[in-house]
Amino acid sequence: MQVVNLEEKLAQFSDRWSPKIVGEVNDAQVKLVKLEGEFVWHHHEREDEMFLVLKGRLRMRLRDHDLSIGPGEFVIVPRGVEHLPVADAETHVLLFEPRTTLNTGNVVNERTVAVLDEI
Amino acid sequence: MQVVNLEEKLAQFSDRWSPKIVGEVNDAQVKLVKLEGEFVWHHHEREDEMFLVLKGRLRMRLRDHDLSIGPGEFVIVPRGVEHLPVADAETHVLLFEPRTTLNTGNVVNERTVAVLDEI
Numbered sequence: 001m002q003v004v005n006l007e008e009k010l011a012q013f014s015d016r017w018s019p020k021i022v023g024e025v026n027d028a029q030v031k032l033v034k035l036e037g038e039f040v041w042h043h044h045e046r047e048d049e050m051f052l053v054l055k056g057r058l059r060m061r062l063r064d065h066d067l068s069i070g071p072g073e074f075v076i077v078p079r080g081v082e083h084l085p086v087a088d089a090e091t092h093v094l095l096f097e098p099r100t101t102l103n104t105g106n107v108v109n110e111r112t113v114a115v116l117d118e119i
Numbered sequence: 120m121q122v123v124n125l126e127e128k129l130a131q132f133s134d135r136w137s138p139k140i141v142g143e144v145n146d147a148q149v150k151l152v153k154l155e156g157e158f159v160w161h162h163h164e165r166e167d168e169m170f171l172v173l174k175g176r177l178r179m180r181l182r183d184h185d186l187s188i189g190p191g192e193f194v195i196v197p198r199g200v201e202h203l204p205v206a207d208a209e210t211h212v213l214l215f216e217p218r219t220t221l222n223t224g225n226v227v228n229e230r231t232v233a234v235l236d237e238i
Binding site for chain 2: 001002003004005006007023024025026027028030047048049050062067068069072073074075076077078081096097098
């Protein structure tokens, strides 16, 4: 059991769109990710996903509207809902989702990270 | 689906040791709680608990040592591990735990909050 400092963990990587595992709680994982630019439209069949913004701003595009999430704010994208994360500038996000969650959900392409690093 | 601002939610209550539900992700709940003083020794039989400190400082007493958790830091207390949360001054914490988790774990006393408010 150890104390995890988010800033220290974030300082350990710089790649974008590649979530790192920083904790495990029951059947869920806590991940940190740095976002910049536009991801891919996807959804998760069976998993809700929580995005807590630590720095920057996350624009979560949905099929009928967009959400804007700033530092100290979170959004939970329910299973089945198509979404496209966009970050106009570097954005740091804490993710909370089941360990089964693939970053690109139902889509598998060059953005897919099948095996996540644990830091 | 909505954007949740942690500060706005925290401004809606002032009672201590009474977690409020602010989100649901799969079989887990996101809760906010204000701590001040000492809680009760307890453990959770089947649930890991995540404590992410937003403000103040949480001292997590364990049977053989203490952990000190400041803003931007978290600790995950695994199931079965006895712990006693202590906050010398007002401390705000985001909790991540299964919806089945009782705040006092295996102990039921006047500090137990059986039904949590959703805010």
